[in-house]
Amino acid sequence: MPFITQGETNWKFLLIVVVLAVIVGGGALWYEKRPEQQYQPVEIKKSEIANWETYRNDEYGFEIKYPKDWQVEVSAVKSIKIKNLISGSYFEIIENKNENNLTLNEWFKELTIIDGRPTLKASAKETSINGVKAYKLNSELEPPNPLFEIVGIADTQKRIFTLYAYSRQLDDNIILEKMLSTFKFIKGFETADWQTYRNEEYGFEFKYPGIFDRFENCKLIENDNTVAVGSRFAISILDAKELNLLEYVAKVKEESLREQVSPPPEEAWHQEDIYVGGIKGIKVVWFHGSRYSQMIYLSKDNRIFDIGFTAGTLCLDYYVEQGSLDEVHELDIFEQIPNTFKFLD
DSSP states (O other): OOSEETTEEOGGGHHHHHHGGGGOSSHHHHHHHOOOOBOOOOOOOGGGGTTOEEEEETTTTEEEEEOTTEEEEEETTTEEEEEETTTOOEEEEEEOOOTTOOOHHHHHHHHHEETTEEOGGGGOEEEEETTEEEEEEEOOOOSSEEEEEEEEEEOTTOOEEEEEEEESSHHHHHHHHHHHHHOEEOOOOOOTTSEEEEETTTTEEEEEOGGGGGSTTTSOEEETTEEEETTTEEEEEEEOTTOOHHHHHHHHHHHHSTTOOSSOHHHHEEEEEEEETTEEEEEEEEEETTEEEEEEEEEETTEEEEEEEOSSOOTTHHHHHTTSSOOOOHHHHHHHGGGGOEEOO
Protein backbone atom coordinates (compact mmCIF):
# COMPACT_ATOMS: atom_id res chain seq x y z
CA MET A 1 0.00 0.00 0.00
CA PRO A 2 1.16 3.64 -0.44
CA PHE A 3 3.70 4.96 2.01
CA ILE A 4 1.69 8.18 2.05
CA THR A 5 -2.00 8.22 2.93
CA GLN A 6 -4.27 11.11 3.75
CA GLY A 7 -3.98 12.13 7.38
CA GLU A 8 -1.39 9.56 8.41
CA THR A 9 2.20 8.45 7.82
CA ASN A 10 3.45 4.89 7.52
CA TRP A 11 6.03 4.50 10.29
CA LYS A 12 8.15 2.18 8.13
CA PHE A 13 9.36 5.42 6.65
CA LEU A 14 10.21 7.10 9.93
CA LEU A 15 13.78 7.65 8.72
CA ILE A 16 12.57 9.73 5.80
CA VAL A 17 10.32 11.71 8.11
CA VAL A 18 13.27 12.49 10.38
CA VAL A 19 15.40 13.66 7.46
CA LEU A 20 12.60 15.91 6.34
CA ALA A 21 12.01 17.31 9.81
CA VAL A 22 14.16 20.33 8.98
CA ILE A 23 11.31 21.69 6.89
CA VAL A 24 8.84 21.57 9.78
CA GLY A 25 7.61 24.99 10.82
CA GLY A 26 5.90 27.75 8.97
CA GLY A 27 2.82 25.62 8.19
CA ALA A 28 0.62 27.07 5.49
CA LEU A 29 3.00 30.02 5.05
CA TRP A 30 5.75 27.58 4.08
CA TYR A 31 3.39 25.99 1.55
CA GLU A 32 2.69 29.34 -0.09
CA LYS A 33 6.38 30.31 -0.15
CA ARG A 34 7.93 26.94 -0.99
CA PRO A 35 10.17 26.96 -4.06
CA GLU A 36 8.60 25.43 -7.16
CA GLN A 37 10.12 22.03 -7.85
CA GLN A 38 9.73 20.27 -11.16
CA TYR A 39 10.17 16.55 -11.72
CA GLN A 40 11.31 15.49 -15.17
CA PRO A 41 9.45 12.37 -16.39
CA VAL A 42 11.45 9.48 -17.82
CA GLU A 43 11.72 9.70 -21.59
CA ILE A 44 10.86 6.50 -23.41
CA LYS A 45 10.75 5.41 -27.01
CA LYS A 46 7.52 3.98 -28.40
CA SER A 47 9.45 0.93 -29.59
CA GLU A 48 10.32 0.09 -25.96
CA ILE A 49 6.66 -0.46 -25.07
CA ALA A 50 5.31 -1.51 -28.47
CA ASN A 51 4.45 -5.01 -27.23
CA TRP A 52 3.00 -3.96 -23.90
CA GLU A 53 -0.63 -4.58 -22.97
CA THR A 54 -3.07 -1.72 -22.30
CA TYR A 55 -5.26 -1.69 -19.20
CA ARG A 56 -8.26 0.61 -19.71
CA ASN A 57 -10.68 1.44 -16.91
CA ASP A 58 -13.80 3.09 -18.30
CA GLU A 59 -15.41 3.48 -14.87
CA TYR A 60 -12.58 5.72 -13.64
CA GLY A 61 -11.64 7.02 -17.07
CA PHE A 62 -7.95 6.16 -17.45
CA GLU A 63 -5.61 3.77 -19.17
CA ILE A 64 -2.06 2.57 -18.62
CA LYS A 65 0.35 0.24 -20.44
CA TYR A 66 2.22 -2.62 -18.79
CA PRO A 67 4.51 -5.53 -19.78
CA LYS A 68 2.83 -8.69 -21.03
CA ASP A 69 4.25 -10.81 -18.23
CA TRP A 70 2.72 -8.57 -15.53
CA GLN A 71 -0.80 -9.22 -14.25
CA VAL A 72 -3.72 -6.90 -13.46
CA GLU A 73 -5.54 -7.39 -10.14
CA VAL A 74 -8.75 -5.40 -9.59
CA SER A 75 -9.90 -4.90 -6.00
CA ALA A 76 -13.43 -4.16 -4.80
CA VAL A 77 -12.05 -1.26 -2.75
CA LYS A 78 -11.32 1.03 -5.70
CA SER A 79 -7.77 -0.20 -6.20
CA ILE A 80 -6.10 -1.60 -9.33
CA LYS A 81 -2.74 -3.35 -8.95
CA ILE A 82 -0.49 -4.38 -11.86
CA LYS A 83 2.03 -6.90 -10.58
CA ASN A 84 5.18 -8.72 -11.62
CA LEU A 85 4.28 -12.18 -10.34
CA ILE A 86 7.91 -13.30 -10.30
CA SER A 87 9.60 -10.44 -8.47
CA GLY A 88 6.59 -9.10 -6.56
CA SER A 89 7.03 -5.50 -7.76
CA TYR A 90 3.79 -3.71 -8.51
CA PHE A 91 2.13 -0.50 -9.70
CA GLU A 92 -1.07 0.45 -7.87
CA ILE A 93 -3.80 2.96 -8.76
CA ILE A 94 -6.16 4.13 -6.01
CA GLU A 95 -9.09 6.55 -6.13
CA ASN A 96 -9.07 8.94 -3.17
CA LYS A 97 -12.09 10.39 -1.43
CA ASN A 98 -12.73 13.98 -2.46
CA GLU A 99 -16.00 14.60 -0.65
CA ASN A 100 -15.54 18.38 -0.68
CA ASN A 101 -14.94 18.43 -4.46
CA LEU A 102 -11.58 20.18 -4.03
CA THR A 103 -9.24 21.04 -6.88
CA LEU A 104 -5.95 19.14 -6.99
CA ASN A 105 -4.08 22.11 -5.47
CA GLU A 106 -6.66 22.51 -2.68
CA TRP A 107 -6.62 18.79 -1.96
CA PHE A 108 -2.81 18.64 -1.95
CA LYS A 109 -2.57 21.63 0.41
CA GLU A 110 -5.09 20.09 2.80
CA LEU A 111 -3.20 16.80 2.60
CA THR A 112 0.24 18.25 3.30
CA ILE A 113 -0.54 20.69 6.11
CA ILE A 114 -1.67 18.95 9.29
CA ASP A 115 -1.96 20.84 12.58
CA GLY A 116 -0.24 23.79 10.93
CA ARG A 117 2.87 21.83 9.97
CA PRO A 118 4.01 20.42 6.61
CA THR A 119 4.22 16.63 6.46
CA LEU A 120 6.36 14.22 4.48
CA LYS A 121 3.94 14.67 1.59
CA ALA A 122 4.83 18.35 1.31
CA SER A 123 8.15 17.46 -0.33
CA ALA A 124 6.36 16.07 -3.41
CA LYS A 125 7.48 17.72 -6.64
CA GLU A 126 5.18 19.04 -9.31
CA THR A 127 5.25 17.01 -12.50
CA SER A 128 3.22 16.50 -15.65
CA ILE A 129 2.02 13.10 -16.82
CA ASN A 130 0.79 13.22 -20.40
CA GLY A 131 -0.11 16.87 -19.97
CA VAL A 132 -1.88 16.45 -16.60
CA LYS A 133 -0.48 18.12 -13.49
CA ALA A 134 0.47 15.84 -10.59
CA TYR A 135 2.56 15.76 -7.43
CA LYS A 136 5.29 13.12 -7.19
CA LEU A 137 7.32 11.91 -4.22
CA ASN A 138 10.34 9.67 -4.80
CA SER A 139 11.87 7.26 -2.32
CA GLU A 140 15.65 7.06 -2.10
CA LEU A 141 15.54 3.57 -0.59
CA GLU A 142 16.99 0.57 -2.42
CA PRO A 143 14.69 -2.33 -3.36
CA PRO A 144 12.75 -3.98 -1.88
CA ASN A 145 11.04 -0.68 -1.01
CA PRO A 146 8.62 1.89 -2.45
CA LEU A 147 10.00 3.55 -5.59
CA PHE A 148 7.69 6.54 -5.96
CA GLU A 149 4.21 7.80 -5.28
CA ILE A 150 2.11 10.18 -7.29
CA VAL A 151 0.51 11.80 -4.26
CA GLY A 152 -2.27 13.24 -6.37
CA ILE A 153 -3.41 13.50 -9.98
CA ALA A 154 -6.93 14.62 -10.91
CA ASP A 155 -9.18 14.28 -13.94
CA THR A 156 -11.52 16.98 -15.19
CA GLN A 157 -14.25 15.78 -12.81
CA LYS A 158 -12.01 16.39 -9.78
CA ARG A 159 -11.59 12.69 -9.09
CA ILE A 160 -8.17 12.44 -7.47
CA PHE A 161 -6.00 9.34 -7.77
CA THR A 162 -2.85 8.05 -6.09
CA LEU A 163 -0.37 6.13 -8.26
CA TYR A 164 2.03 4.06 -6.21
CA ALA A 165 5.03 1.96 -7.27
CA TYR A 166 6.74 -0.68 -5.13
CA SER A 167 9.94 -2.23 -6.47
CA ARG A 168 11.49 -5.45 -5.23
CA GLN A 169 14.42 -5.44 -7.65
CA LEU A 170 16.44 -2.79 -9.45
CA ASP A 171 15.51 -4.12 -12.90
CA ASP A 172 11.87 -3.23 -12.22
CA ASN A 173 12.61 0.43 -11.39
CA ILE A 174 12.78 1.59 -14.99
CA ILE A 175 9.75 -0.53 -15.92
CA LEU A 176 7.67 1.13 -13.21
CA GLU A 177 8.80 4.57 -14.38
CA LYS A 178 7.89 3.68 -17.97
CA MET A 179 4.46 2.47 -16.84
CA LEU A 180 3.92 5.80 -15.12
CA SER A 181 4.76 7.66 -18.31
CA THR A 182 1.95 5.82 -20.16
CA PHE A 183 -0.79 6.67 -17.64
CA LYS A 184 -3.42 8.98 -19.11
CA PHE A 185 -7.01 9.97 -18.62
CA ILE A 186 -9.45 8.98 -21.35
CA LYS A 187 -11.21 11.75 -23.17
CA GLY A 188 -14.71 10.63 -24.04
CA PHE A 189 -18.21 11.82 -24.69
CA GLU A 190 -20.51 13.16 -22.01
CA THR A 191 -23.12 10.41 -21.84
CA ALA A 192 -25.30 11.76 -19.03
CA ASP A 193 -28.16 12.59 -21.40
CA TRP A 194 -27.98 9.29 -23.30
CA GLN A 195 -30.79 6.76 -22.97
CA THR A 196 -30.26 3.54 -21.02
CA TYR A 197 -31.15 0.16 -22.50
CA ARG A 198 -31.59 -2.47 -19.77
CA ASN A 199 -31.94 -6.20 -20.39
CA GLU A 200 -33.22 -8.07 -17.32
CA GLU A 201 -33.16 -11.49 -18.99
CA TYR A 202 -29.42 -11.47 -19.65
CA GLY A 203 -28.52 -9.02 -16.87
CA PHE A 204 -26.82 -6.07 -18.57
CA GLU A 205 -27.35 -2.48 -19.62
CA PHE A 206 -25.70 0.16 -21.79
CA LYS A 207 -26.31 3.73 -22.91
CA TYR A 208 -26.83 5.11 -26.39
CA PRO A 209 -27.83 8.49 -27.88
CA GLY A 210 -31.60 8.92 -28.29
CA ILE A 211 -31.03 10.45 -31.72
CA PHE A 212 -30.96 6.93 -33.21
CA ASP A 213 -34.59 6.36 -32.20
CA ARG A 214 -35.72 9.36 -34.27
CA PHE A 215 -35.21 7.38 -37.48
CA GLU A 216 -36.97 4.11 -38.23
CA ASN A 217 -33.98 2.32 -39.79
CA CYS A 218 -31.57 3.50 -37.09
CA LYS A 219 -33.49 2.90 -33.89
CA LEU A 220 -32.62 0.27 -31.28
CA ILE A 221 -33.94 -3.16 -32.18
CA GLU A 222 -34.24 -6.33 -30.08
CA ASN A 223 -34.19 -9.64 -31.92
CA ASP A 224 -33.99 -12.89 -29.93
CA ASN A 225 -30.50 -12.81 -28.43
CA THR A 226 -29.28 -9.64 -30.18
CA VAL A 227 -29.68 -5.92 -29.51
CA ALA A 228 -28.67 -3.55 -32.31
CA VAL A 229 -28.29 0.23 -32.55
CA GLY A 230 -28.04 1.74 -36.01
CA SER A 231 -26.61 -0.39 -38.79
CA ARG A 232 -23.18 -1.28 -37.42
CA PHE A 233 -23.36 -1.80 -33.65
CA ALA A 234 -24.83 -4.88 -31.97
CA ILE A 235 -24.57 -6.93 -28.79
CA SER A 236 -25.18 -10.66 -29.17
CA ILE A 237 -25.54 -13.12 -26.30
CA LEU A 238 -24.18 -16.53 -27.25
CA ASP A 239 -23.89 -19.97 -25.69
CA ALA A 240 -20.28 -20.53 -24.59
CA LYS A 241 -20.69 -24.28 -25.24
CA GLU A 242 -18.58 -25.09 -22.18
CA LEU A 243 -15.64 -23.10 -23.57
CA ASN A 244 -13.83 -20.49 -21.52
CA LEU A 245 -13.35 -17.02 -23.00
CA LEU A 246 -9.90 -17.68 -24.49
CA GLU A 247 -11.04 -20.94 -26.04
CA TYR A 248 -14.12 -19.32 -27.51
CA VAL A 249 -12.18 -16.44 -29.08
CA ALA A 250 -9.60 -18.90 -30.44
CA LYS A 251 -12.42 -20.81 -32.13
CA VAL A 252 -13.86 -17.60 -33.63
CA LYS A 253 -10.40 -16.66 -34.88
CA GLU A 254 -9.89 -20.03 -36.53
CA GLU A 255 -13.26 -19.86 -38.29
CA SER A 256 -12.83 -16.20 -39.31
CA LEU A 257 -9.37 -16.66 -40.81
CA ARG A 258 -9.96 -20.02 -42.45
CA GLU A 259 -10.26 -18.52 -45.93
CA GLN A 260 -8.47 -15.24 -45.24
CA VAL A 261 -6.33 -14.11 -48.18
CA SER A 262 -5.88 -10.35 -47.91
CA PRO A 263 -4.38 -9.24 -45.64
CA PRO A 264 -2.63 -12.48 -44.66
CA PRO A 265 -3.96 -14.15 -41.48
CA GLU A 266 -0.97 -13.19 -39.32
CA GLU A 267 -1.66 -9.51 -40.06
CA ALA A 268 -5.46 -9.60 -40.09
CA TRP A 269 -6.25 -10.44 -36.46
CA HIS A 270 -5.29 -8.15 -33.57
CA GLN A 271 -6.23 -9.22 -30.05
CA GLU A 272 -5.70 -7.71 -26.58
CA ASP A 273 -7.16 -7.78 -23.06
CA ILE A 274 -9.69 -5.09 -22.13
CA TYR A 275 -11.81 -4.28 -19.08
CA VAL A 276 -15.47 -3.39 -19.62
CA GLY A 277 -17.71 -2.64 -16.67
CA GLY A 278 -15.05 -4.03 -14.34
CA ILE A 279 -14.98 -7.38 -16.20
CA LYS A 280 -11.90 -8.59 -18.04
CA GLY A 281 -12.59 -9.38 -21.68
CA ILE A 282 -10.87 -9.65 -25.04
CA LYS A 283 -10.90 -6.97 -27.73
CA VAL A 284 -10.38 -8.06 -31.33
CA VAL A 285 -9.87 -5.99 -34.47
CA TRP A 286 -10.24 -8.11 -37.57
CA PHE A 287 -9.27 -6.79 -41.00
CA HIS A 288 -10.93 -8.54 -43.94
CA GLY A 289 -10.11 -7.12 -47.33
CA SER A 290 -10.46 -3.34 -47.24
CA ARG A 291 -12.87 -3.46 -44.30
CA TYR A 292 -12.60 -4.27 -40.62
CA SER A 293 -14.72 -5.39 -37.67
CA GLN A 294 -14.14 -4.73 -34.00
CA MET A 295 -15.45 -7.05 -31.30
CA ILE A 296 -15.28 -7.14 -27.52
CA TYR A 297 -15.91 -10.54 -25.96
CA LEU A 298 -17.01 -10.93 -22.34
CA SER A 299 -17.90 -14.12 -20.46
CA LYS A 300 -20.52 -14.46 -17.72
CA ASP A 301 -22.78 -17.32 -16.55
CA ASN A 302 -21.55 -19.62 -19.35
CA ARG A 303 -22.58 -17.04 -21.92
CA ILE A 304 -20.45 -15.02 -24.31
CA PHE A 305 -21.36 -11.38 -24.78
CA ASP A 306 -20.20 -10.24 -28.21
CA ILE A 307 -20.13 -6.43 -28.40
CA GLY A 308 -19.54 -5.84 -32.09
CA PHE A 309 -18.92 -2.99 -34.48
CA THR A 310 -18.98 -4.17 -38.08
CA ALA A 311 -17.93 -2.75 -41.44
CA GLY A 312 -20.63 -1.07 -43.49
CA THR A 313 -22.55 2.15 -44.08
CA LEU A 314 -23.13 4.46 -41.13
CA CYS A 315 -26.84 4.75 -40.41
CA LEU A 316 -27.10 8.47 -39.61
CA ASP A 317 -24.89 9.63 -42.51
CA TYR A 318 -27.85 9.55 -44.90
CA TYR A 319 -29.81 12.00 -42.79
CA VAL A 320 -26.81 14.28 -42.41
CA GLU A 321 -26.42 14.35 -46.20
CA GLN A 322 -30.15 15.09 -46.61
CA GLY A 323 -29.88 18.03 -44.21
CA SER A 324 -32.27 16.44 -41.72
CA LEU A 325 -29.54 16.17 -39.13
CA ASP A 326 -26.51 18.16 -38.06
CA GLU A 327 -23.11 16.49 -38.36
CA VAL A 328 -22.83 13.43 -36.14
CA HIS A 329 -19.57 11.67 -35.33
CA GLU A 330 -21.12 8.22 -35.47
CA LEU A 331 -17.85 6.30 -35.33
CA ASP A 332 -16.91 8.09 -32.12
CA ILE A 333 -20.33 7.28 -30.67
CA PHE A 334 -19.88 3.58 -31.38
CA GLU A 335 -16.44 3.70 -29.74
CA GLN A 336 -18.04 5.15 -26.61
CA ILE A 337 -21.09 2.89 -26.24
CA PRO A 338 -19.06 -0.13 -24.93
CA ASN A 339 -17.67 2.14 -22.19
CA THR A 340 -21.20 2.42 -20.78
CA PHE A 341 -21.83 -1.35 -20.79
CA LYS A 342 -22.14 -3.07 -17.42
CA PHE A 343 -23.62 -6.20 -15.89
CA LEU A 344 -26.47 -5.79 -13.42
CA ASP A 345 -25.80 -6.66 -9.79
